[in-house]
Amino acid sequence: MGDIKSSIHQLDGSLLTPSKRAILETLIERGPQSRAAIAETLGLSRAALSGLSGELIEAGILREAETSHDSSRLGRPSILLELNADHGYFVGVSIEQVNCPMVLADLHGNVIAQLALPTAHEPEEFATIIADGLTKLLTNAKIARKNVLGLSVVLSGFVNHSQDICLQSAILGWHEVPLARMVEDKVGIPTSLENNANAAAVGEKLFGRGREAINFSVVTFGESIGCAHYIDGKLYRGHGGGAGELAHCTIEIDGVPCRCGKRGCLDTIASQHAVVAAAREAGLAATTPQQIEDLAKTGNPSAIRILHRAGHALGLAISHLIQLNNPERIVIASVNGTLGSLFRTVTGQAIDAYVLPQLGSMSDIRFDDVNEIFWARGAAAIAAHGYLVGAGSAKGKRDAA
Ligand SMILES: [Zn+2]
Numbered sequence: 001m002g003d004i005k006s007s008i009h010q011l012d013g014s015l016l017t018p019s020k021r022a023i024l025e026t027l028i029e030r031g032p033q034s035r036a037a038i039a040e041t042l043g044l045s046r047a048a049l050s051g052l053s054g055e056l057i058e059a060g061i062l063r064e065a066e067t068s069h070d071s072s073r074l075g076r077p078s079i080l081l082e083l084n085a086d087h088g089y090f091v092g093v094s095i096e097q098v099n100c101p102m103v104l105a106d107l108h109g110n111v112i113a114q115l116a117l118p119t120a121h122e123p124e125e126f127a128t129i130i131a132d133g134l135t136k137l138l139t140n141a142k143i144a145r146k147n148v149l150g151l152s153v154v155l156s157g158f159v160n161h162s163q164d165i166c167l168q169s170a171i172l173g174w175h176e177v178p179l180a181r182m183v184e185d186k187v188g189i190p191t192s193l194e195n196n197a198n199a200a201a202v203g204e205k206l207f208g209r210g211r212e213a214i215n216f217s218v219v220t221f222g223e224s225i226g227c228a229h230y231i232d233g234k235l236y237r238g239h240g241g242g243a244g245e246l247a248h249c250t251i252e253i254d255g256v257p258c259r260c261g262k263r264g265c266l267d268t269i270a271s272q273h274a275v276v277a278a279a280r281e282a283g284l285a286a287t288t289p290q291q292i293e294d295l296a297k298t299g300n301p302s303a304i305r306i307l308h309r310a311g312h313a314l315g316l317a318i319s320h321l322i323q324l325n326n327p328e329r330i331v332i333a334s335v336n337g338t339l340g341s342l343f344r345t346v347t348g349q350a351i352d353a354y355v356l357p358q359l360g361s362m363s364d365i366r367f368d369d370v371n372e373i374f375w376a377r378g379a380a381a382i383a384a385h386g387y388l389v390g391a392g393s394a395k396g397k398r399d400a401a
Pocket of ligand 1: 247248249258259260261262263265267
């Protein structure tokens, strides 16, 4: 079944030669490139590259982009190849607790239209909500369904390698749910499923701050803490899809119980949920991280202590991440301002304090302010990536094809 699934996620068979896929992967990994640069990267002759890229341009997947001036060629401009934004559209849906953002994006990640879908509990209900939402979204955007080339749903939980089954989601209470097939049956568009942190990483790689990075990690900070890695230009999902469980790394031995069943996880100290709970226990008049930041600014010692403890824990966890993976960049995505200035400052200081200096100095730490459609846009990136080169890291499916 996996093989059938992967074939409908990708371009039609005539376009699936390994060399053409390698060209698309190079452009995803490195951004717009000249023909000469792509030929050199892939070890192809210029004539061969020219023929292959010509066919991809003919198919509308690539286009010639702006020119770059190469000083070694006396100012003669060279033409770059890039993905053609208008080739088709991709839909991303993020299943969340309050509502489920749905976006329609082009191949460059520009959001054409968006909707907030209601949330639900049962998978079947979600499939119906997504199908009804898609009809409304396409009507609003005046886009024909045939121009939508892929749809992806992302959620908090483990997803299998074929990206069609949610193996386990503690938040949703799901176990072995074939959600991709359920949605695909209703919408008639190739549909995949992904963990939301992995989607955030693919979104940053295709559309955001990870674009030119080969080795990077994304740490998302919203209702919960998520984490995912790109290693050697590919999404690293781990043996069972569980790579990046930063939120449930033990930070405090014998700490308080965590919703995962362990104790003292990062999630029990630094998540939005934990920070707000600590404020409540301290009797602070604050129900959001922003309000705790505001109190800290007025010198409230409890608010300062809570944010120090949370930032310290987050920085400690990120210092471990740097030492394990030696990434060139870490993007810390703050959703709707959940990471305020004191929290960020303490996080940065804790990273510096705990990381081996020679490794810490190699990693560029960036905070990125993102809004509520962040994960849905990442989902659209997953759909686009799946369409272009096969789902997820592409590697498994490339090997299988
Ligand atoms: Zn935990």
